[in-house]
Amino acid sequence: MEERLQPYETKMGKSYDALLKEYASIRAGRANPHVLDKIRVDYYGTPTPLQQVGNISVPEARVIMIQPWEKKMIREIEKAIMTSDLGINPTNDGTSIRLIFPELTEERRKVLAKDVKKKGDEAKVAIRNIRRDANDAFKKMNKNNELTEDDQKDLEEKIQKLTDKYVKEIDKAIEEKTKEIMTV
DSSP states (O other): OOHHHHHHHHHHHHHHHHHHHHTTEEEOSSSSSSGGTTOOEEEEEEEEGGTTTEEEOOOOTTTEEEEESTTTTTHHHHHHHHHHSSSOOOOOOOOOOOOOOOOOOOOHHHHHOOOOOOOHHHHHHHHHHHHHHHHHHHHHHHHHHOOHHHHHHHHHHHHHHHHHHHHHHHHHHHHHHHHHHOOO
16 A cells, blocks of 8 residues: 555655755855756866866855866856856956855845745645645546555545645745745
8 A cells, every 4th residue: 555655755755855956056145055056067068067077165154166176177167157047256266266145135035035935836736736646546546446445545645644744844944945045
């Protein structure tokens, strides 16, 4: 019986993890190296994650420093950052690149908080769609005499409990990220 729930629980877990990953890339006042996760650098003709061409550190609260392993990569890294949607101009001192994050304005914080809520709501919709798919599959199994009525009801209750659990987790993540963004 539990093996019938497993694929749906895995999908729900992946939806939740994807949301957390998305939240990690939203900057909240202080420098977070995860904002660079989506940036790819042209490394000898191959789009390569920024983390694989240099060392990334956070020497101060609002500064990210990138030290490329190869000096000639500085231009490529700079270009990749400027063409990304990061919205920060890199400063280059010849050996490393600094990204200085400005303080977030109250207005920008509100926009980010709204975005966090929207992404959370989308994740909840995804979780509920997985529940619907599971319930449809259980009904089909019952119709094909692979499940009894009682087993179907039991599975539907369990998938509802899983749904509630993940929706609660998402609400908690929304609340934490919003608090992080709104804290000056």
